[in-house]
Amino acid sequence: xxxxxxxxxxxxxxxxxxxxxxxxxxxxxxxxxxxxxxxxxxxxxxxxxxxxxxxxxxxxxxxxxxxxxxxxxxxxxxxxxxxxxxxxxxxxxxxxxxxxxxxxxxxxxxxxxxxxxxxxxxxxxxxxxxxxxxxxxxxxxxxxxxxxxxxxxxxxxxxxxxxxxxxxxxxxxxxxxxxxxxxxxxxxxxxxxxxx
Amino acid sequence: xxxxxxxxxxxxxxxxxxxxxxxxxxxxxxxxxxxxxxxxxxxxxxxxxxxxxxxxxxxxxxxxxxxxxxxxxxxxxxxxxxxxxxxxxxxxxxxxxxxxxxxxxxxxxxxxxxxxxxxxxxxxxxxxxxxxxxxxxxxxxxxxxxxxxxxxxxxxxxxxxxxxxxxxxxxxxxxxxxxxxxxxxxxxxxxxxxxxxxxxxxxxxxxxxxxxxxxxxxxxxxxxxxxxxxxxxxxxxxx
Numbered sequence: 062x063x064x065x066x067x068x069x070x071x072x073x074x075x076x077x078x079x080x081x082x083x084x085x086x087x088x089x090x091x092x093x094x095x096x097x098x099x100x101x102x103x104x105x106x107x108x109x110x111x112x113x114x115x116x117x118x119x120x121x122x123x124x125x126x127x128x129x130x131x132x133x134x135x136x137x138x139x140x141x142x143x144x145x146x147x148x149x150x151x152x153x154x155x156x157x158x159x160x161x162x163x164x165x166x167x168x169x170x171x172x173x174x175x176x177x178x179x180x181x182x183x184x185x186x187x188x189x190x191x192x193x194x195x196x197x198x199x200x201x202x203x204x205x206x207x208x209x210x211x212x213x214x215x216x217x218x219x220x221x222x223x224x225x226x227x228x229x230x231x232x233x234x235x236x237x238x239x240x241x242x243x244x245x246x247x248x249x250x251x252x253x254x255x256x257x
Numbered sequence: 258x259x260x261x262x263x264x265x266x267x268x269x270x271x272x273x274x275x276x277x278x279x280x281x282x283x284x285x286x287x288x289x290x291x292x293x294x295x296x297x298x299x300x301x302x303x304x305x306x307x308x309x310x311x312x313x314x315x316x317x318x319x320x321x322x323x324x325x326x327x328x329x330x331x332x333x334x335x336x337x338x339x340x341x342x343x344x345x346x347x348x349x350x351x352x353x354x355x356x357x358x359x360x361x362x363x364x365x366x367x368x369x370x371x372x373x374x375x376x377x378x379x380x381x382x383x384x385x386x387x388x389x390x391x392x393x394x395x396x397x398x399x400x401x402x403x404x405x406x407x408x409x410x411x412x413x414x415x416x417x418x419x420x421x422x423x424x425x426x427x428x429x430x431x432x433x434x435x436x437x438x439x440x441x442x443x444x445x446x447x448x449x450x451x452x453x454x455x456x457x458x459x460x461x462x463x464x465x466x467x468x469x470x471x472x473x474x475x476x477x478x479x480x481x482x483x484x485x486x487x488x489x490x491x492x493x494x495x496x
Contacts, residue, residue, distance in 0.1 A: 089329060093322060101317045115321045122325050126332065191312045194305075210272060210309060235269040238302070242269075245305040252300075255307035 066091065074140035081129040093122055096141060099212065100148045106207045107152040107200070109192050117155060121148045138221065145212075145222045149204060156200050187254060194244050202237035205230050259284040264295050273302035398484065405491040 069077065069091040080088030100121050105114035124147050132143050195203055201223070208219040209230075220230040245251050264285055271277045275285050289295050 255304040
């Protein structure tokens with residue numbers, strides 16, 4: 062058993078996918094171990110909610126299991142890109158459903174939270190403030206920021222995952238960063254904490 | 258040197274990490290050292306990016322991965338169970354059902370084929386269900402009918418009853434419609450001989466209808482009717 066997991070730990074993502082197509086549970090477990098953290102973090106940043114993020118991770122990997130045959134190495138997409146694309150689509154779908162995350166809060170409540178955070182420089186409140194900033198962005202702008210800024214992807218990779226052109230993604234990034242950078246200008250607490 | 262407009266544009270596209278600006282990062286660094294406006298803008302961008310990166314993601318619960326594995330195992334088990342259930346169901350009911358139906362259909366078709374009466378004269382002659390005596394009698398009747406139509410002498414065509422040679426005792430001629438019809442034919446022929454000779458006008462036309470051919474359906478009863486027809490034809494032709 063240990064030697065099997067050791068074998069899969071050394072295998073490439075592509076080899077794991079080929080094994081998953083043949084319903085290999087060990088290969089699937091290894092793939093999940095490698096990628097579930099990233100998928101979860103991206104989903105959490107999109108939703109700011111642990112339950113939703115875990116639901117999305119769960120649904121993403123179930124789809125990976127079921128649709129493994131549809132991943133084609135000849136199309137040139139990395140396994141991680143394919144998985145992010147599944148997760149991205151699930152995130153967008155999930156956002157359309159009613160949920161009790163921050164995005165669904167009234168905007169004035171979000172403002173209030175952000176203003177409170179400006180006065181009380183506590184770690185958790187700073188966190189809440191940043192969450193508030195992110196939550197105000199439209200879904201596609203937030204997804205672009207998450208992929209390029211948090212996940213460190215190039216604009217082209219993000220465009221591939223989001224199913225948009227590179228120019229479209231750059232346009233999303235410009236609008237998102239303008240909003241974020243402008244917001245920081247009105248929050249000296251953030252500048253003090255993270256600025257020069 | 259890069260201008261501030263371009264610097265701002267690249268800042269929004271690529272973020273505050275100037276190293277990621279590609280081949281324009283060197284020019285951007287130079288501008289940043291000289292332009293206070295660029296420095297202010299960059300500082301704000303760095304603060305925002307740092308704040309975003311500091312956003313802590315709560316760790317995924319430990320049982321989340323186990324839940325996924327459990328669900329995948331369930332999916333796999335369901336697939337196996339479904340296929341094995343279908344196989345056993347098919348094995349228990351479908352295959353025996355189809356086999357039984359097929360056997361029943363074959364039996365029915367076979368029985369129907371065996372029970373089907375001969376349809377044509379050739380089939381009748383070849384049929385195993387018709388006795389040798391019946392076949393012989395049929396041939397005799399056909400000859401008699403033809404002789405009557407030709408107007409032959411009675412002795413030429415009327416075979417004495419019982420002259421048919423039987424090969425086996427079980428092939429004894431049945432006392433049925435055929436035997437009776439033969440007797441009627443004999444009687445009819447006798448009465449024809451007693452009738453006055455016809456004038457040429459009364460004689461049947463040379464182009465009269467050809468003798469009735471052997472019937473197609475040689476069921477015994479039908480054949481009986483056919484004999485009557487032959488008799489009538491002969492009588493009307495001669496009268």
